[in-house]
Amino acid sequence: MSSGLLEIGAVARELGVAASTLRTWERRYRLVEPRRGAQGQRLYDSEQILVLRQVLLQLRRGNRARAAHDLALAPQPTGTSREQFEPSPEAPQRARRAIDALLAGGADARFGFHLRLVASELVKNAVLYGSGRDPIRMEARLFATHAELRVQNSGGRLSMKSLRSRRRDGGRGLDIVDALAEAWTIDTGPRGTKITVRLPLEPRPPSPPAAGDG
Amino acid sequence: MEFKLATADLGNAISRISVTGEVDLATAPELKDALAGTIRSGARGVLVDLSHATFIDSTTLGVLMGAVKRLRPLGGELAIACNDPNIRKIFEITLLDRVFNIYDSPETGITELRQLLTGPDVPGGATAQP
Numbered sequence: 001m002s003s004g005l006l007e008i009g010a011v012a013r014e015l016g017v018a019a020s021t022l023r024t025w026e027r028r029y030r031l032v033e034p035r036r037g038a039q040g041q042r043l044y045d046s047e048q049i050l051v052l053r054q055v056l057l058q059l060r061r062g063n064r065a066r067a068a069h070d071l072a073l074a075p076q077p078t079g080t081s082r083e084q085f086e087p088s089p090e091a092p093q094r095a096r097r098a099i100d101a102l103l104a105g106g107a108d109a110r111f112g113f114h115l116r117l118v119a120s121e122l123v124k125n126a127v128l129y130g131s132g133r134d135p136i137r138m139e140a141r142l143f144a145t146h147a148e149l150r151v152q153n154s155g156g157r158l159s160m161k162s163l164r165s166r167r168r169d170g171g172r173g174l175d176i177v178d179a180l181a182e183a184w185t186i187d188t189g190p191r192g193t194k195i196t197v198r199l200p201l202e203p204r205p206p207s208p209p210a211a212g213d214g
Numbered sequence: 215m216e217f218k219l220a221t222a223d224l225g226n227a228i229s230r231i232s233v234t235g236e237v238d239l240a241t242a243p244e245l246k247d248a249l250a251g252t253i254r255s256g257a258r259g260v261l262v263d264l265s266h267a268t269f270i271d272s273t274t275l276g277v278l279m280g281a282v283k284r285l286r287p288l289g290g291e292l293a294i295a296c297n298d299p300n301i302r303k304i305f306e307i308t309l310l311d312r313v314f315n316i317y318d319s320p321e322t323g324i325t326e327l328r329q330l331l332t333g334p335d336v337p338g339g340a341t342a343q344p
């Protein structure tokens with residue numbers, strides 16, 4: 001087809017699913033809605049076929065059809081690093097080297113520095129406040145517009161208040177994470193703590209001056 | 215770049231500690247010891263030269279804060295030399311650029327420390343050598 005559009009039969013063959021499945025997904029989830037040809041036939045473009053491939057990938061990973069459609073829309077990482085570190089004073093440095101390897105010199109220098117810094121601070125917190133026994137797990141994922149960093153350690157419940165109150169021991173690490181992150185969450189309980197940070201590729205705009213500042 | 219410290223006594227109770235490489239949880243204790251030793255041996259103006267530092271973290275900030283807290287009651291002062299925008303940003307986002315005197319070059323920092331410690335308006339100016 002000269003326009004690069006494919007009819008439903010061709011798409012179904014390419015993806016290895018029944019044409020009726022594609023029609024059902026279209027009706028139920030409205031994620032991929034192909035344009036129509038002169039005779040009313042469905043015509044899929046390459047972007048839509050890519051989205052359908054993502055749906056199938058999510059299905060193969062064990063997701064149900066609705067979840068697979070939701071996940072197919074989520075951006076896919078361009079790079080991922082999963083590491084484990086012994087909880088020692090050298091762990092933050094190892095975390096920084098893992099980020100170096102993930103970026104492989106291809107990232108903006110400022111963004112690279114921020115990602116290294118946040119990884120280092122999170123792993124440092126895990127060393128200082130974790131159980132001190134089990135390995136610290138770090139996952140870093142790069143996307144087109146941001147990076148997502150997750151650091152997990154075993155140990156008791158940790159509260160934001162207690163973290164911030166430990167400034168003498170480097171509690172300013174959270175101030176740093178606060179300032180650089182677009183968003184972050186802490187998930188903590190009696191068995192451990194997981195902190196997830198989303199770091200934007202573009203710098204955050206400076207905060208407006210506080211009310212009353214001259 | 216491997217972590218290294220070099221301490222120099224510049225006279226008139228002024229010392230410089232030059233830092234090379236990365237300062238973090240593993241290496242900050244060495245910087246802490248060097249600062250404590252320098253202050254114990256009589257330095258009242260201390261310049262921490264980060265010109266060749268490639269990374270610092272919140273532990274480093276804690277160590278530098280500790281040195282400021284020891285020096286100021288003695289009439290002393292800590293200055294920092296740093297021209298790396300990423301490292302300077304760490305001081306800015308933690309608002310510690312309001313606590314430390316940060317200079318682009320070690321030479322400027324040392325000149326300012328000399329003026330500060332010998333200037334007539336500064337309490338503790340008498341701590342400088344005659």
